[in-house]
Amino acid sequence: MGRDERGVTPQSEDFSAWYNELVAKAQLVDRGPAKGTMVIRPYGYRLWELLQGELDWRIKDTGHENAYFPLLIPESYLQREAQHVEGFSPELAVVTHAGGKELEEPLIVRPTSETIIGEMMAKWISSHRDLPLLLNQWANVVRWEMRPRMFLRTTEFLWQEGHTAHADRDDAMRETMLALDLYAEVARDIAALPVVPGEKTAGERFAGAERTFTIEAMMRDGKALQAGTSHYMGTNFAEAFDIRYTAETGRQETCHTTSWGMSTRMIGGVIMTHGDDKGLVLPPRLAPHQVVIVPIGRGDEVPAAARDLAGRLRAAGVRVHVDDRAHLSPGYRFNDWELRGVPVRLELGPRDLESGTVVMVKRLGDEGKQPIPLDSSAEVLPGVLDDFQAFLLRRATEFRDAHTRAAGDWGSFTDAVASGWALAPHCGEPACEGDIKAETGATPRCVPLDGAAETGVCVRCGRPAAYGKRVVFGRSY
Amino acid sequence: MGRDERGVTPQSEDFSAWYNELVAKAQLVDRGPAKGTMVIRPYGYRLWELLQGELDWRIKDTGHENAYFPLLIPESYLQREAQHVEGFSPELAVVTHAGGKELEEPLIVRPTSETIIGEMMAKWISSHRDLPLLLNQWANVVRWEMRPRMFLRTTEFLWQEGHTAHADRDDAMRETMLALDLYAEVARDIAALPVVPGEKTAGERFAGAERTFTIEAMMRDGKALQAGTSHYMGTNFAEAFDIRYTAETGRQETCHTTSWGMSTRMIGGVIMTHGDDKGLVLPPRLAPHQVVIVPIGRGDEVPAAARDLAGRLRAAGVRVHVDDRAHLSPGYRFNDWELRGVPVRLELGPRDLESGTVVMVKRLGDEGKQPIPLDSSAEVLPGVLDDFQAFLLRRATEFRDAHTRAAGDWGSFTDAVASGWALAPHCGEPACEGDIKAETGATPRCVPLDGAAETGVCVRCGRPAAYGKRVVFGRSY
Numbered sequence: 001m002g003r004d005e006r007g008v009t010p011q012s013e014d015f016s017a018w019y020n021e022l023v024a025k026a027q028l029v030d031r032g033p034a035k036g037t038m039v040i041r042p043y044g045y046r047l048w049e050l051l052q053g054e055l056d057w058r059i060k061d062t063g064h065e066n067a068y069f070p071l072l073i074p075e076s077y078l079q080r081e082a083q084h085v086e087g088f089s090p091e092l093a094v095v096t097h098a099g100g101k102e103l104e105e106p107l108i109v110r111p112t113s114e115t116i117i118g119e120m121m122a123k124w125i126s127s128h129r130d131l132p133l134l135l136n137q138w139a140n141v142v143r144w145e146m147r148p149r150m151f152l153r154t155t156e157f158l159w160q161e162g163h164t165a166h167a168d169r170d171d172a173m174r175e176t177m178l179a180l181d182l183y184a185e186v187a188r189d190i191a192a193l194p195v196v197p198g199e200k201t202a203g204e205r206f207a208g209a210e211r212t213f214t215i216e217a218m219m220r221d222g223k224a225l226q227a228g229t230s231h232y233m234g235t236n237f238a239e240a241f242d243i244r245y246t247a248e249t250g251r252q253e254t255c256h257t258t259s260w261g262m263s264t265r266m267i268g269g270v271i272m273t274h275g276d277d278k279g280l281v282l283p284p285r286l287a288p289h290q291v292v293i294v295p296i297g298r299g300d301e302v303p304a305a306a307r308d309l310a311g312r313l314r315a316a317g318v319r320v321h322v323d324d325r326a327h328l329s330p331g332y333r334f335n336d337w338e339l340r341g342v343p344v345r346l347e348l349g350p351r352d353l354e355s356g357t358v359v360m361v362k363r364l365g366d367e368g369k370q371p372i373p374l375d376s377s378a379e380v381l382p383g384v385l386d387d388f389q390a391f392l393l394r395r396a397t398e399f400r401d402a403h404t405r406a407a408g409d410w411g412s413f414t415d416a417v418a419s420g421w422a423l424a425p426h427c428g429e430p431a432c433e434g435d436i437k438a439e440t441g442a443t444p445r446c447v448p449l450d451g452a453a454e455t456g457v458c459v460r461c462g463r464p465a466a467y468g469k470r471v472v473f474g475r476s477y
Numbered sequence: 478m479g480r481d482e483r484g485v486t487p488q489s490e491d492f493s494a495w496y497n498e499l500v501a502k503a504q505l506v507d508r509g510p511a512k513g514t515m516v517i518r519p520y521g522y523r524l525w526e527l528l529q530g531e532l533d534w535r536i537k538d539t540g541h542e543n544a545y546f547p548l549l550i551p552e553s554y555l556q557r558e559a560q561h562v563e564g565f566s567p568e569l570a571v572v573t574h575a576g577g578k579e580l581e582e583p584l585i586v587r588p589t590s591e592t593i594i595g596e597m598m599a600k601w602i603s604s605h606r607d608l609p610l611l612l613n614q615w616a617n618v619v620r621w622e623m624r625p626r627m628f629l630r631t632t633e634f635l636w637q638e639g640h641t642a643h644a645d646r647d648d649a650m651r652e653t654m655l656a657l658d659l660y661a662e663v664a665r666d667i668a669a670l671p672v673v674p675g676e677k678t679a680g681e682r683f684a685g686a687e688r689t690f691t692i693e694a695m696m697r698d699g700k701a702l703q704a705g706t707s708h709y710m711g712t713n714f715a716e717a718f719d720i721r722y723t724a725e726t727g728r729q730e731t732c733h734t735t736s737w738g739m740s741t742r743m744i745g746g747v748i749m750t751h752g753d754d755k756g757l758v759l760p761p762r763l764a765p766h767q768v769v770i771v772p773i774g775r776g777d778e779v780p781a782a783a784r785d786l787a788g789r790l791r792a793a794g795v796r797v798h799v800d801d802r803a804h805l806s807p808g809y810r811f812n813d814w815e816l817r818g819v820p821v822r823l824e825l826g827p828r829d830l831e832s833g834t835v836v837m838v839k840r841l842g843d844e845g846k847q848p849i850p851l852d853s854s855a856e857v858l859p860g861v862l863d864d865f866q867a868f869l870l871r872r873a874t875e876f877r878d879a880h881t882r883a884a885g886d887w888g889s890f891t892d893a894v895a896s897g898w899a900l901a902p903h904c905g906e907p908a909c910e911g912d913i914k915a916e917t918g919a920t921p922r923c924v925p926l927d928g929a930a931e932t933g934v935c936v937r938c939g940r941p942a943a944y945g946k947r948v949v950f951g952r953s954y
Contacts, residue, residue, distance in 0.1 A: 030600070032549075032593070034551060065523070069516050070510070071514075072509075073510070073511070089577070090576065090577050093576075095572050097573060129804070142549070
């Protein structure tokens with residue numbers, strides 16, 4: 001395989017082609033045989049495991065417990081919440097035959113688990129002492145996808161779905177915002193995505209939710225990616241599934257529920273936020289290999305020194321890989337790890353050994369090749385990785401800010417959403433949202449939580465603006 | 478809820494009722510709405526997570542990488558390996574409609590992933606340098622179950638499935654035995670199950686395998702449970718899916734593949750090996766709570782001391798839970814944690830505080846209530862838990878040995894399998910296996926790897942014995 005076979009179309013030429021080629025060539029994924037399905041290869045799955053680990057301990061640390069609910073849900077369950085079934089019907093995969101027979105009632109392959117978890121919650125909750133009930137599930141879900149794109153929209157994807165039940169609205173709203181906070185923290189601190197947390201407008205709410213919150217990330221083509229959502233369901237699902245409790249007063253009350261999810265789509269966000277024409281750029285906290293050591297030249301001395309260095313780095317808490325594929329040229333291996341986004345490469349040859357140094361090359365930056373002392377590299381590298389992590393977040397924040405413009409009139413609005421996001425006053429009417437989308441491709445991404453108070457008139461229709469603050473608009477994935 | 482509602486039928490009265498009541502009352506599982514499906518509740522799922530963790534690092538440590546393959550498999554894939562499709566056809570769940578339309582080709586909800594992984598391996602392997610390819614997947618699978626039993630046989634279950642490709646038979650057989658070793662290690666060292674590793678007879682092989690190996694555990698009713706299997710596929714799947722490579726010689730060669738799986742069924746094995754009439758007995762290395770502290774009495778002092786003790790135990794690496802449900806009596810809480818199998822309970826009341834002690838009660842054993850000094854309890858408990866773990870393995874080994882008998886004639890054979898296992902010479906003919914099963918309910922569980930060399934005649938038909946050693950027979954789950 002020569003260099004050309006691994007090269008990818010430049011982002012500036014065709015961002016979409018860049019992405020599709022990169023996820024395949026970096027061996028993150030492959031296409032599955034059923035429409036829109038994806039095979040997550042070891043390098044891509046390791047990214048997911050690392051993200052999972054970061055999210056999972058935070059979920060547990062805030063009092064939630066993991067559980068597992070069945071994949072197959074009776075069709076009638078979905079029909080109990082009217083908006084929910086309407087939202088999901090076009091995307092369902094249906095099992096009609098099993099065990100050699102036609103089923104009396106078809107089973108849905110779960111697109112999300114509100115209904116089956118609602119059914120179980122009703123069984124488990126009887127007293128106020130059973131509340132709050134804080135559950136989370138790591139699972140696969142299936143939503144039939146007509147325009148699939150790896151990680152971003154696939155017929156099957158992996159995610160976690162939190163489902164909680166509470167005594168009242170206040171407690172459920174606290175939970176909704178807590179989950180959003182967890183997502184924002186993981187996105188920023190681990191994935192280096194400077195996400196904007198905010199609330200969805202009525203037209204963009206989850207099917208069955210009373211309020212939907214989101215974290216929105218900006219990709220390097222200026223589009224938005226919804227990277228996690230948290231929903232306050234009110235009593236919609238509790239009414240549909242009869243989730244009730246006896247209060248301290250002795251009265252029967254209806255629970256308020258929430259749900260929230262983050263998925264493998266997040267990996268797509270990492271790729272499109274940090275990647276460049278050479279390939280992936282992975283934030284150290286998510287990188288399967290934070291450091292790759294490439295031993296150069298023949299003989300046993302260099303590989304032995306590389307293994308020794310790797311051992312010391314591992315002991316310092318660094319995820320390190322030694323690329324000892326001696327049948328491949330050093331240049332080939334360098335390019336390979338650039339394509340695969342490893343934050344730091346260490347090149348080690350006989351001359352480096354003689355001088356007691358190793359050559360460090362960061363995946364981004366102007367420093368080029370920097371010799372560092374072999375002896376102190378295990379002390380130096382953790383700091384280099386922390387700096388690289390911070391650099392990625394800073395760079396992405398600057399990019400987002402440079403591509404976000406306040407837009408008070410239609411002309412500046414259309415300009416802004418052509419290459420990034422617009423911050424605009426908006427009436428909040430679904431019909432007006434539809435007009436905006438039809439003309440520009442942009443949709444309201446969220447009403448940002450930290451937006452400054454401002455009144456005004458809708459950038460599109462001139463009616464009074466809603467929400468008391470500007471709305472983020474952008475084209476999206 | 479009174480004591481009676483939590484009590485379970487004694488094992489001696491009805492082992493099956495004991496099991497079914499216990500898994501529900503200990504809040505491990507609940508029934509799902511679709512036939513044979515199971516909801517794994519937080520306490521049960523935590524057991525699974527701890528087992529997963531122990532198995533996952535061992536799988537990675539031996540060079541395997543995790544990946545994820547699609548849930549939905551085209552029906553035609555399964556038909557490519559004749560024995561495989563024959564073995565699984567009666568158990569398949571079939572998606573015929575998706576995205577609002579009837580599918581051109583039905584999709585199978587994976588019962589196991591040999592076929593789809595075989596298809597991808599063929600794509601990824603071209604040279605001898607790509608071998609061995611060592612993959613593992615954590616996933617849910619669906620096999621339609623007519624006689625479901627929680628954990629043991631459920632329509633959907635969770636498992637890991639290892640799938641590997643090798644250059645030749647020797648390397649694939651080494652892998653097959655390596656996986657079996659990992660399973661035996663986890664079973665013995667973590668789950669405290671004294672499993673017997675061995676090979677399945679021809680009649681009990683996996684559909685499509687050339688050789689199938691198993692670890693067999695004995696339950697407290699004397700029946701056997703297959704707790705993990707490892708298969709050498711020969712070139713069956715490699716031929717069917719065209720998994721080939723160019724050898725160093727330049728010749729095209731066919732790969733040899735393996736697969737191996739361990740599932741949530743293992744949890745059923747833990748319950749039925751260690752549990753008693755009071756409830757679960759969990760091995761400390763799998764117990765969600767290794768120690769539960771029950772503060773007794775009113776006031777703030779005891780709960781504060783309990784939290785302090787919990788902190789010190791946690792710092793000593795112990796998984797500890799404080800049961801501060803003050804609205805429940807101490808006796809109720811004691812019974813509750815006995816039912817749920819917590820290895821060690823610590824009772825802490827005002828008088829204990831005064832004397833600077835805490836009362837330790839182990840889930841099993843003759844020591845009763847033992848006061849131990851509060852100050853040194855964090856140093857003492859880890860050793861107590863290790864001893865308890867060792868005790869469970871020893872007790873289960875003694876039970877197994879006491880219920881396993883060498884049987885050279887038909888009379889002693891039928892006696893042995895009525896209450897446990899028989900070690901018997903056997904001809905190895907499927908027809909003779911069928912006769913044995915029809916008359917006694919027993920099947921050949923395995924030809925034990927460490928069985929002593931012995932020749933003789935079949936305990937049933939008198940023909941010359943095969944395998945050169947005795948075969949383990951038993952009734953099974």
